[in-house]
Amino acid sequence: MRQSKLFGKTIKEAAKDEISLNARLLNRGGFVEKLMSGVYSYLPLGLRVLDKIKNIVREEMNATGAMEVLMPTLQPKELWDETGRWEGMKDVMFQFKGRGDSDIGLGCTHEEVITDLVRKRIFSYKELPVSLYQIQDKFRNEPRAKSGLLRGREFWMKDMYSFHTTESDFEKYYDEVKLSYLQLFKRCGLDAKIVEASGGIFTEKFSHEFQVFCETGEDTIHYCRECDFAQNIEICEENVGDKCPKCGGEVFESKGIEVGNIFPLETKYSGAMNACFTDKNGERKPMIMGCYGLGPSRIMGTIVEVSHDDKGIIWPKEVAPFAVHLVALGNDEKVFSSADQLYDKLVSAGMEVLYDDREESAGIKLGDSDLLGIPMRIVISNRTLEKNSAEIKMRAEENAELVELDKLLETIKE
Amino acid sequence: MRQSKLFGKTIKEAAKDEISLNARLLNRGGFVEKLMSGVYSYLPLGLRVLDKIKNIVREEMNATGAMEVLMPTLQPKELWDETGRWEGMKDVMFQFKGRGDSDIGLGCTHEEVITDLVRKRIFSYKELPVSLYQIQDKFRNEPRAKSGLLRGREFWMKDMYSFHTTESDFEKYYDEVKLSYLQLFKRCGLDAKIVEASGGIFTEKFSHEFQVFCETGEDTIHYCRECDFAQNIEICEENVGDKCPKCGGEVFESKGIEVGNIFPLETKYSGAMNACFTDKNGERKPMIMGCYGLGPSRIMGTIVEVSHDDKGIIWPKEVAPFAVHLVALGNDEKVFSSADQLYDKLVSAGMEVLYDDREESAGIKLGDSDLLGIPMRIVISNRTLEKNSAEIKMRAEENAELVELDKLLETIKE
Numbered sequence: 172m173r174q175s176k177l178f179g180k181t182i183k184e185a186a187k188d189e190i191s192l193n194a195r196l197l198n199r200g201g202f203v204e205k206l207m208s209g210v211y212s213y214l215p216l217g218l219r220v221l222d223k224i225k226n227i228v229r230e231e232m233n234a235t236g237a238m239e240v241l242m243p244t245l246q247p248k249e250l251w252d253e254t255g256r257w258e259g260m261k262d263v264m265f266q267f268k269g270r271g272d273s274d275i276g277l278g279c280t281h282e283e284v285i286t287d288l289v290r291k292r293i294f295s296y297k298e299l300p301v302s303l304y305q306i307q308d309k310f311r312n313e314p315r316a317k318s319g320l321l322r323g324r325e326f327w328m329k330d331m332y333s334f335h336t337t338e339s340d341f342e343k344y345y346d347e348v349k350l351s352y353l354q355l356f357k358r359c360g361l362d363a364k365i366v367e368a369s370g371g372i373f374t375e376k377f378s379h380e381f382q383v384f385c386e387t388g389e390d391t392i393h394y395c396r397e398c399d400f401a402q403n404i405e406i407c408e409e410n411v412g413d414k415c416p417k418c419g420g421e422v423f424e425s426k427g428i429e430v431g432n433i434f435p436l437e438t439k440y441s442g443a444m445n446a447c448f449t450d451k452n453g454e455r456k457p458m459i460m461g462c463y464g465l466g467p468s469r470i471m472g473t474i475v476e477v478s479h480d481d482k483g484i485i486w487p488k489e490v491a492p493f494a495v496h497l498v499a500l501g502n503d504e505k506v507f508s509s510a511d512q513l514y515d516k517l518v519s520a521g522m523e524v525l526y527d528d529r530e531e532s533a534g535i536k537l538g539d540s541d542l543l544g545i546p547m548r549i550v551i552s553n554r555t556l557e558k559n560s561a562e563i564k565m566r567a568e569e570n571a572e573l574v575e576l577d578k579l580l581e582t583i584k585e
Numbered sequence: 586m587r588q589s590k591l592f593g594k595t596i597k598e599a600a601k602d603e604i605s606l607n608a609r610l611l612n613r614g615g616f617v618e619k620l621m622s623g624v625y626s627y628l629p630l631g632l633r634v635l636d637k638i639k640n641i642v643r644e645e646m647n648a649t650g651a652m653e654v655l656m657p658t659l660q661p662k663e664l665w666d667e668t669g670r671w672e673g674m675k676d677v678m679f680q681f682k683g684r685g686d687s688d689i690g691l692g693c694t695h696e697e698v699i700t701d702l703v704r705k706r707i708f709s710y711k712e713l714p715v716s717l718y719q720i721q722d723k724f725r726n727e728p729r730a731k732s733g734l735l736r737g738r739e740f741w742m743k744d745m746y747s748f749h750t751t752e753s754d755f756e757k758y759y760d761e762v763k764l765s766y767l768q769l770f771k772r773c774g775l776d777a778k779i780v781e782a783s784g785g786i787f788t789e790k791f792s793h794e795f796q797v798f799c800e801t802g803e804d805t806i807h808y809c810r811e812c813d814f815a816q817n818i819e820i821c822e823e824n825v826g827d828k829c830p831k832c833g834g835e836v837f838e839s840k841g842i843e844v845g846n847i848f849p850l851e852t853k854y855s856g857a858m859n860a861c862f863t864d865k866n867g868e869r870k871p872m873i874m875g876c877y878g879l880g881p882s883r884i885m886g887t888i889v890e891v892s893h894d895d896k897g898i899i900w901p902k903e904v905a906p907f908a909v910h911l912v913a914l915g916n917d918e919k920v921f922s923s924a925d926q927l928y929d930k931l932v933s934a935g936m937e938v939l940y941d942d943r944e945e946s947a948g949i950k951l952g953d954s955d956l957l958g959i960p961m962r963i964v965i966s967n968r969t970l971e972k973n974s975a976e977i978k979m980r981a982e983e984n985a986e987l988v989e990l991d992k993l994l995e996t997i998k999e
Binding site: 176177178180182201204206210211212213214215218221236238239240241242243244245246247250265266267269273275277284287288292293298301303308310313314324325 | 590624629632664680702705
């Protein structure tokens with residue numbers, strides 16, 4: 172893509188009301204624009220990042236055997252009355268009236284809807300287990316939405332729900348999803364730790380959070396480096412001191428950003444909503460359920476929080492809006508014509524290239540390149556052309572390297 | 586995909602409150618499930634169709650040089666006050682209160698949001714023209730939502746907005762989008778006619794609708810077969826009789842389903858919201874705008890309305906959930922093992938195959954295959970295996986053909 176045609180040019184100062192680091196950098200770089208507190212538009216560059224994250228999520232969820240569906244945002248009160256959650260949700264769920272005085276809520280989570288869907292189409296143990304997920308815009312009437320993409324009133328979520336005939340079948344899948352989550356976060360450039368957290372009031376089991384340690388995180392985690400055990404401070408026994416309950420080793424506290432969480436739901440929803448299957452003996456039993464959430468938009472914000480320097484963002488390879496940022500320096504016909512040729516060559520080779528073909532100063536172009544954070548920068552200038560070369564620099568590294576134009580493609584592929 | 590693992594098995598009778606043909610067939614086939622009036626979940630098969638339509642839309646919009654963005658669903662009243670549309674939208678827009686007594690509306694259209702976005706990032710004629718689109722869940726407080734996917738309270742829309750410095754530049758792009766729309770509908774298997782319609786109260790120009798002629802359509806169109814001219818009856822002069830205003834030929838009336846519409850917006854929004862650019866002479870002028878809508882979910886419903894028979898849906902190739910439906914008939918080990926092999930072979934060749942590996946009767950399997958409407962059916966049974974063959978039948982055709990297993994792959998590719 173030619174940068175001269177790209178909508179969303181960079182701006183020098185982030186909007187004044189943006190206080191979080193992720194929102195400031197993403198706003199300056201032309202990735203997002205705030206419409207109201209906790210509500211963002213994604214400009215072309217930002218949407219590319221978000222879509223890449225969603226696709227990684229999709230691939231990893233499909234690999235567990237899950238199937239993608241898409242449920243509605245509008246939800247009728249009647250369904251939530253079956254589990255008795257309508258009243259309790261008033262604080263976080265946008266609720267309003269539709270025509271005919273019907274009560275409607277905006278989807279903040281979908282246990283009721285998925286359980287309704289499954290009870291309509293699944294009847295026998297032969298059809299289980301099944302795991303269904305969606306990647307969807309979610310809504311929460313959030314009181315403190317000041318953390319950019321980390322805490323939105325409108326945000327993207329992948330929510331998955333699994334249905335099983337036995338506890339052990341559920342546990343097997345739950346563990347599989349744990350590994351799949353770690354793999355997924357790794358592909359997004361995030362080192363996420365599995366953290367024990369409360370399972371809620373309806374189970375004695377723990378749930379599990381996936382936390383990225385980061386100073387700007389809202390959660391506090393007890394973490395033992397020796398055995399990698401971690402607990403959300405919310406569930407730590409009082410006076411636990413600084414000893415790890417697993418290995419007795421020293422425990423540190425860290426701030427963390429929660430990028431995902433998974434819950435055993437047991438039969439809480441299937442029981443209340445009569446989502447049953449017939450077992451081998453013809454007996455009807457409620458399905459055993461699990462739920463598995465994560466936020467693609469929050470992941471995007473978290474990546475920026477942990478992967479940046481004072482010049483801008485440093486996108487990990489798999490989620491970067493483009494793989495290569497080709498920058499033509501010096502507003503010179505010879506430079507532009509060489510860069511044009513190289514651009515065509517790279518695109519033909521199947522690479523995702525943002526090509527800065529604008530007539531701007533070297534200072535502006537290099538500054539923008541650092542701000543945008545594309546993993547590899549290739550500069551073409553009169554100086555590099557004198558040596559029939561281009562300069563390659565990785566965003567995350569200090570050193571640049573001159574490479575002959577003939578050898579550029581193979582060097583990049585390495 | 587193995588059908589035994591597919592969530593959303595077919596059902597004999599559509600839900601009782603489904604009266605439209607598209608919803609009845611889509612519900613029976615396991616493509617969609619209604620949650621409330623005008624609000625649907627997409628099951629795996631339905632989501633595949635919807636995603637294919639969205640991708641065709643994306644490709645065709647990108648080909649016009651437009652860029653994809655994603656705007657929020659939640660919109661603040663303040664923005665709509667700038668154009669004075671908040672009050673007038675009360676009937677169709679879901680409006681409610683958020684925290685701090687703020688007024689929020691659910692996105693039914695995005696002229697205000699996109700104009701706000703563009704005025705924040707574009708300042709000079711050098712940065713124009715620009716065309717931006719999104720593919721997004723939209724909401725309307727619809728009084729009569731009884732037509733399945735044709736008229737939803739929650740539905741998918743592609744809305745695109747273009748910004749220009751001159752009227753002639755706008756017109757050039759508007760005509761380009763017209764052609765792009767025709768191409769797009771053709772790829773979806775729809776023969777859409779361009780129909781003149783009212784431009785609304787703020788312009789003397791016409792807008793243009795894209796109508797698929799169909800008995801179940803809600804609109805009435807005057808259409809002249811001789812010169813292909815068409816007008817929505819809403820704007821026909823009184824006493825126009827049955828003569829075409831263009832060629833004097835005979836005019837027929839047809840019912841139509843509107844699958845898209847495009848509007849010249851002139852400076853209605855840019856003027857009200859001060860979305861201006863500086864021209865070559867340093868003068869500030871409001872941008873000239875156009876908007877271009879279409880509904881991927883409505884397209885899905887329309888395809889079913891016009892492409893079906895009494896056995897089920899007949900999906901056009903490019904939007905079909907799978908290209909091939911492989912059906913193993915006769916619950917016989919030899920049949921399943923041959924079908925398994927063929928399935929692996931087709932998938933390895935890059936084909937999208939739904940494989941009916943269920944232990945069900947031939948009647949149920951063939952009935953389901955017709956209902957699902959996948960373009961090509963390949964049957965493996967003891968009868969076909971006796972001749973070392975499989976039977977190929979196109980869903981839209983009557984005749985089946987026996988093809989030797991060795992030659993199957995090349996035959997399919999033809």
